[in-house]
Amino acid sequence: MSFADARRSGSEERRISPVFWVLLAILGTSGWAVWEGYGAPGFGVFLLVVAGWMVSLCLHEFAHARTALHGGDITVGAKGYLTLNPLKYANGLTSFVLPVVFVLLGGIGLPGGAVFIERHRIQGRLKHSLISAAGPLVNVVFAIALMVPVGQGWLDDTPGTTTVGGMYQVHLFPVALAFLALLQVSAALLNLLPVPGLDGYGIIEPWLSPQTRRAVQPFAPYGLLAVFVVLWQSQVNGWFFDQVYRIMGWFGVNEYYTYFGQHLFRFWNQ
Template sequence: MATATSRHSERRVSPVFLGIAAVMAVTGWAVWTGFSADPGLAVFLFVTSTWIVSLCLHEYAHARTALHGGDISIGAKGYLTLNPLKYTHAMLSIVLPVVFVIMGGIGLPGGAVFIERDRIRGRWKHSLVSAAGPLTNVLFAALLTAPFWLGALDGVPMAFRFALAFVALLEVSAVILNFLPVPGLDGYGVIEPWLSYRIRRKVEPYAPFGLLAVFVFLFIPEVNDAFFGLVDFVLRGLGIEELERYCGRDLFTFWEERDPVCEEILSW
């Protein structure tokens, strides 16, 4: 039987997560204050650490909701500590999403906390466990982009503004991808409890390949245009223009030559 002390240790925030959050805070301060003459590296570290923090919160939301849904094994697995190293597949949840951000500026969904679904009773609870992760990304994106949709950008340095715009792009693209009703993604997890047993059995073998299939389809020009058109629509609704996102990614890829347009805006 778990003691109060063991339960507390299972839920104590990990020093690993606190370290990542500290990097986010320090580099965010560096971008805001213009600590470096060239903000590129600071933007890279700020965006990357912020993205990892959001991934940790995403997985924590899955785990916490599962705990309240009936899976009491969650704590012993370390999922409630926000430590990304405790995930079943750290490669899928942290490493690959960061690599995809560096390569293409797209928010790759994570998803590697092992939940013992047989402990959870009720279809609504199962759906909520799956929805909790991307809904956390929605909340995180709303908080980070508040200066844009509240029209409170006076005094916000351009470099910091661009960095937030790029993070918003990652969060919104991750939410849309995650909510796709594709096996292996959270969107399918939301509707799966409501499908017949026969359909679930037929779909189950394809779940490991769902995310791969999505990215293959994204190479189809029409699908790619539709997806990024939706991302653009949402970001414009949040008050974030395409140029701001573009310059955010331009700063993020500090190892590449800076776009003269973004360079000029930063010099204002």
């Protein structure tokens, strides 16, 4: 292979996928519709939140892959992980389908599955930890970028409004972003739990003894399911969302904004 061919191949490995461009187009179009109050309010909020959530999942997995590339795993490009194409990831069911289903069922930003990193190519425990931490950090940045304008009231005068519950007049755009921010905060918190199969465990795993890692490894495939089952318990669920609302309150986001956003998101119940 010539230098030109290698360079062209590397460029193609990093070219943004048309699938991701479609997601961005849906996000932009639905965002404009919600901002202006065009069309059915609930359906517009639904599209905006789902598209935004999908974009954040793509960026989450991209962050893992890009950090792994710099850490020494040069195979991530050939696997398509740098193209932001959700169809290229190791497990589309756990990476994208299940997280979206969980949002639809309970409004929980449950983290998804992963890109396949060839860990043996990466030297140094810190690099391994940074690779695992990169994904949740995307959710943290995403959440802050959403919460700051909502909490500061910069979006309270947007044109699109609707009546919720027959008595509350709400601006569509900030409540939609507030609910999307709730998903990002919950995803970051859950993903940072030191549970096998989640990124939180991946951060600490390199620092554990080989014996501990071998003992924990068989439970890794069930970590995500276990978290979901525990969260389905009303007491745990209530405590968890109290923490989510507390964090959002630090940025000035009113809890009612997330409530109205989730109410409009579930347009099929209206």
